[in-house]
Amino acid sequence: MRIGSIINGKEYNEEQRETLTVYNPYNQEKIADIVLANVEDLNKAIEQSFDTFHSTMKTMPAYQRANILLKTANLLEDRKESFAETIAKEAGKPLKYSRGEVDRAVQVLRFASERAKHIYSEVIPLDAAVGGENRLGFTKRIPLGVVAAITPFNFPLNLSLHKLAPAIAAGNTVLFKPAEKTPISAYMLVQLFHEAGLPTGALNLIMGKGEEVGDPLVQHEKVHKVTFTGSLPVGKNIREKAGFKKVTLELGSNSPNILFEDADMEQAVEDLVKGAFAFSGQVCISAQRIYVHHSLYDSFLKEYVSQTEALTIGNPTNESTDFGPMINKDAAERAKTWIDDAVSKGAKIATGGKLDGTMLTPTIMTEVKNDMKIIAEEVFAPIVSIIPFETEEEVVKLSNDSIYGLQAGVFTKDINRALRVANELEMGGVWINEISTYRQDNHPYGGVKQSGIGREGVKYAIDDMTELKFIGINLNEKRL
Numbered sequence: 001m002r003i004g005s006i007i008n009g010k011e012y013n014e015e016q017r018e019t020l021t022v023y024n025p026y027n028q029e030k031i032a033d034i035v036l037a038n039v040e041d042l043n044k045a046i047e048q049s050f051d052t053f054h055s056t057m058k059t060m061p062a063y064q065r066a067n068i069l070l071k072t073a074n075l076l077e078d079r080k081e082s083f084a085e086t087i088a089k090e091a092g093k094p095l096k097y098s099r100g101e102v103d104r105a106v107q108v109l110r111f112a113s114e115r116a117k118h119i120y121s122e123v124i125p126l127d128a129a130v131g132g133e134n135r136l137g138f139t140k141r142i143p144l145g146v147v148a149a150i151t152p153f154n155f156p157l158n159l160s161l162h163k164l165a166p167a168i169a170a171g172n173t174v175l176f177k178p179a180e181k182t183p184i185s186a187y188m189l190v191q192l193f194h195e196a197g198l199p200t201g202a203l204n205l206i207m208g209k210g211e212e213v214g215d216p217l218v219q220h221e222k223v224h225k226v227t228f229t230g231s232l233p234v235g236k237n238i239r240e241k242a243g244f245k246k247v248t249l250e251l252g253s254n255s256p257n258i259l260f261e262d263a264d265m266e267q268a269v270e271d272l273v274k275g276a277f278a279f280s281g282q283v284c285i286s287a288q289r290i291y292v293h294h295s296l297y298d299s300f301l302k303e304y305v306s307q308t309e310a311l312t313i314g315n316p317t318n319e320s321t322d323f324g325p326m327i328n329k330d331a332a333e334r335a336k337t338w339i340d341d342a343v344s345k346g347a348k349i350a351t352g353g354k355l356d357g358t359m360l361t362p363t364i365m366t367e368v369k370n371d372m373k374i375i376a377e378e379v380f381a382p383i384v385s386i387i388p389f390e391t392e393e394e395v396v397k398l399s400n401d402s403i404y405g406l407q408a409g410v411f412t413k414d415i416n417r418a419l420r421v422a423n424e425l426e427m428g429g430v431w432i433n434e435i436s437t438y439r440q441d442n443h444p445y446g447g448v449k450q451s452g453i454g455r456e457g458v459k460y461a462i463d464d465m466t467e468l469k470f471i472g473i474n475l476n477e478k479r480l
């Protein structure tokens with residue numbers, strides 16, 4: 001398979017161009033060559049996005065945008081298996097989770113289709129100000145223009161749609177730069193939109209290395225907004241380079257989960273095994289730190305280790321696989337060095353910690369300290385730490401002791417305590433009696449501190465992808 005950038009519906013995959021090979025992370029089989037875009041292609045794609053915004057999307061009625069999104073959702077639903085198998089192969093994500101990602105992606109498209117018809121604004125009571133009589137004022141939410149969507153490898157379909165679908169719902173055009181590690185589902189997605197009737201120039205795909213096309217894309221004057229999901233260093237770079245553009249950044253996390261003494265431990269153990277090890281922990285709201293009240297600690301740890309060891313490890317394309325490889329050897333080796341670093345400073349491995357190529361076994365750490373990398377930084381790997389605590393005050397302090405603040409989980413039957421702790425946690429979102437890793441695609445999602453800027457979740461992304469415009473009329477009879 002050889003795939004390239006798609007600009008105004010034309011694919012750029014000529015023989016003489018530079019390519020990058022994509023390998024299946026599980027068995028290193030070659031699955032595709034991607035033909036890399038250069039800056040000239042990028043500029044052409046931005047010009048195309050800009051022109052199509054002004055010629056077509058800016059004035060496309062809401063019902064048409066909604067219909068295109070709905071049709072794309074239906075096409076995706078019909079091709080669920082093909083997308084799920086592609087994600088399993090390119091990302092190494094177990095098939096059951098890849099299917100779940102496609103189901104969510106279909107919903108995101110349907111939410112966006114519905115919201116496209118409900119982009120409301122308001123009438124301003126201008127008579128509230130002295131001299132404001134006989135004036136009418138109202139706002140409109142207008143599209144921004146060209147939205148640059150830069151996406152990561154871990155949810156190559158759904159996290160891309162969290163940008164593409166609201167951008168189109170709002171009437172923008174999109175310059176889409178997917179992760180070069182997982183470009184195939186992105187390529188298939190662009191074709192799906194075009195098949196559903198989206199004008200080809202409204203969604204242009206650039207297959208390029210982030211470090212090469214990233215800066216010119218982010219700095220281009222005809223790009224009006226950059227929406228990025230990915231790592232903190234790249235996010236910081238984008239923020240610095242983007243100038244006056246609107247920027248949404250969905251960055252990392254080291255999400256805490258807190259189990260108080262009255263929690264439903266049985267359920268929490270089961271959910272937190274998934275919460276830490278789904279897609280090998282390469283989920284930014286993965287349960288990385290689990291704080292367990294000291295009275296439950298020993299029994300929690302015993303049961304947690306036992307259920308973790310029962311996970312079926314293997315080929316992501318097998319139906320029964322729970323746990324597969326990491327995205328590549330470098331990522332797995334980096335994670336192993338963090339385990340070794342913690343052990344050298346006194347931490348213990350309760351289970352796991354074994355590395356073979358891209359496969360790092362599900363790893364549970366104990367006796368950790370706050371300054372160890374596996375606690376202080378984002379592990380983005382199958383490593384979770386179990387930490388005892390005594391008091392509510394102590395556990396809130398420990399949870400907040402982080403540069404990140406994306407999502408947390410709190411488990412208790414005491415609703416007053418749950419709400420108190422939720423208020424105290426410095427997070428973009430807090431789930432009560434649910435793991436930090438749980439996300440629905442219609443709630444506001446995004447971080448505080450260095451976890452990011454702005455919110456996704458279709459309605460909220462549309463807010464961030466539109467500009468509020470005020471229009472006022474002086475109704476004085478003499479003027480009309």
Ligand SMILES: NC(=O)C1=CN([C@@H]2O[C@H](COP(=O)(O)OP(=O)(O)OC[C@H]3O[C@@H](n4cnc5c(N)ncnc54)[C@H](O)[C@@H]3O)[C@@H](O)[C@H]2O)C=CC1
Nearest residue numbers: 151152153178179210211214215230231234250251252284
């Ligand atoms: N908060 C959130 O919703 C999520 C955050 N993440 C974060 O993403 C990271 C893992 O994903 P990766 O794909 O490895 O992240 P990454 O930051 O390496 O790459 C993400 C995207 O940025 C592009 N890129 C790289 N350098 C660039 C530059 N200089 N300018 C513009 N674009 C550039 C890449 O090509 C890719 O498309 C983790 O740190 C994780 O926390 C991942 C998923 C969700």
Ligand SMILES: O=C(O)[C@H](O)CS(=O)(=O)O
Nearest residue numbers: 154155282283284285439
């Ligand atoms: O959509 C999700 O489940 C998460 O946003 C994925 S990630 O952002 O945590 O990686």
